[in-house]
Amino acid sequence: DSGVTQTPKHLITATGQRVTLRCSPRSGDLSVYWYQQSLDQGLQFLIQYYNGEERAKGNILERFSAQQFPDLHSELNLSSLELGDSALYFCASTTTGGAGGYTFGSGTRLTVV
Amino acid sequence: GEDVEQSLFLSVREGDSSVINCTYTDSSSTYLYWYKQEPGAGLQLLTYIFSNMDMKQDQRLTVLLNKKDKHLSLRIADTQTGDSAIYFCAESIRSNDYKLSFGAGTTVTVRA
Numbered sequence: 001d002s003g004v005t006q007t008p009k010h011l012i013t014a015t016g017q018r019v020t021l022r023c024s025p026r027s028g029d030l031s032v033y034w035y036q037q038s039l040d041q042g043l044q045f046l047i048q049y050y051n052g053e054e055r056a057k058g059n060i061l062e063r064f065s066a067q068q069f070p071d072l073h074s075e076l077n078l079s080s081l082e083l084g085d086s087a088l089y090f091c092a093s094t095t096t097g098g099a100g101g102y103t104f105g106s107g108t109r110l111t112v113v
Numbered sequence: 114g115e116d117v118e119q120s121l122f123l124s125v126r127e128g129d130s131s132v133i134n135c136t137y138t139d140s141s142s143t144y145l146y147w148y149k150q151e152p153g154a155g156l157q158l159l160t161y162i163f164s165n166m167d168m169k170q171d172q173r174l175t176v177l178l179n180k181k182d183k184h185l186s187l188r189i190a191d192t193q194t195g196d197s198a199i200y201f202c203a204e205s206i207r208s209n210d211y212k213l214s215f216g217a218g219t220t221v222t223v224r225a
Binding site: 094 | 210
């Protein structure tokens with residue numbers, strides 16, 4: 001157990017639907033990062049939050065959004081889902097600075113049918 | 114910019130040493146990392162090296178950094194079947210808030 005908790009582990013949904021992925025960071029970590037892992041794109045950085053505020057954006061689609069709550073858990077919202085959104089979505093957390101690397105959760109596998 | 118490249122596959126016999134190679138392009142990289150991903154699991158941080166170091170050893174793992182050639186390698190001694198996984202090289206830069214940029218991953222298969 002890495003200390004980063006992601007739920008659900010698996011999600012199957014239809015095209016056009018909306019889903020919410022949840023992440024609880026490791027205790028004491030203020031930064032949360034979301035990554036998408038797909039076969040053709042590899043690991044892509046989506047977005048970062050630090051202590052409740054958006055810190056950086058990567059290759060995140062406009063249909064996707066995220067937020068970090070006062071208790072530091074984060075949610076990634078994916079809407080108007082397309083088949084190509086099927087992927088593993090990882091959350092990672094780190095202490096301030098992040099120089100020691102991130103701690104990853106075990107991911108949510110999203111399948112859009 | 115950030116661009117990390119790795120070879121995609123490596124097959125090694127059990128008991129031999131594995132060497133996984135990685136090249137990066139951003140000379141201002143601050144930290145370089147090796148992550149391991151087993152099937153169905155998340156990414157596990159194996160080790161990392163600060164960019165002013167040449168080598169780091171941690172039990173069976175040895176990381177070598179050649180800053181001139183922007184080349185990073187991970188050597189796994191006495192490779193075991195449990196070492197079969199995808200290994201990702203990643204870099205982070207302080208000026209980019211230590212955001213990780215990953216390579217495509219090297220799939221290591223350990224054969225008996």
